Amino acid sequence: MAIKIDKKITGYNVVKPEDKVAATPAVAAAPKEAPTAEVIQMHESVERPETLVGSTFKIKSPLFEHALYVTINDIVLNAGTKHELRRPFEIFINSKNMDHFQWIVALTRILSAVFRKGGDVTFIVEELKAVFDPRGGYFKAGGIYMPSIVAEIGGVIEQHMKNIGLIHDPEMDDATRKLIAEKRAAYEQAGAKKNTDVAAARAGAASAATASGDTESSGFPPGATLCAKCNTQALVLMDGCQTCLNCGYSKCG
8 A cells, every 4th residue: 555755755774574563562461360279169079188087976875885976086177267168077986786787897998998988978867767676765864856776866866967067957046946845844844733742753753764764864854755857855744745745845735
């Protein structure tokens, strides 16, 4: 393309292709993103550290001659950061009783493998607690019914997960607590009126506790039955309704 020059030429210079590239204004560099720390989640490739933190729980069941000791070890991920997490890594169950050694070892290996797999492992709790012994379950201290020894192991794992913040209990509101307290006071008052012989009532309560598995230590009135919601022997009959003095569950009719 021809260019017309209207002014007097005072000098000239040869422009090379590389000079045009150098004369092109540099494109502003894109701002660098702030470096972010890599958040490590639990997965099966995470290597076991030299030291793990954990807790040991004792299970004393009438189905076993000797107690079971359940140890759950946790791995701490992203230690020292705001993303720090404590997750179950392995589980061990020890006892003097060797009769059930095979299935106990199998259970601990499977559970440890599930823990190391990562993701949401809280489902294990409900699966174990749903196992029933064909010979029948038993009551543990506090009047809580356990359908099997495996279910109690599930309860131990649940308690550990609550301790490390993996499971959160739904908090009972003040109105529900107040209602339960009122129901319990009314039930105990009505019971006091019916019982003329306090000593005989206490003897009967002690006998019932012995037969049902330490009911007296639960702190609930004698004669309370098993609640289908919380598995605690705290269900009483009030005004034609079954009312649980532990969780507030109620059923009428």
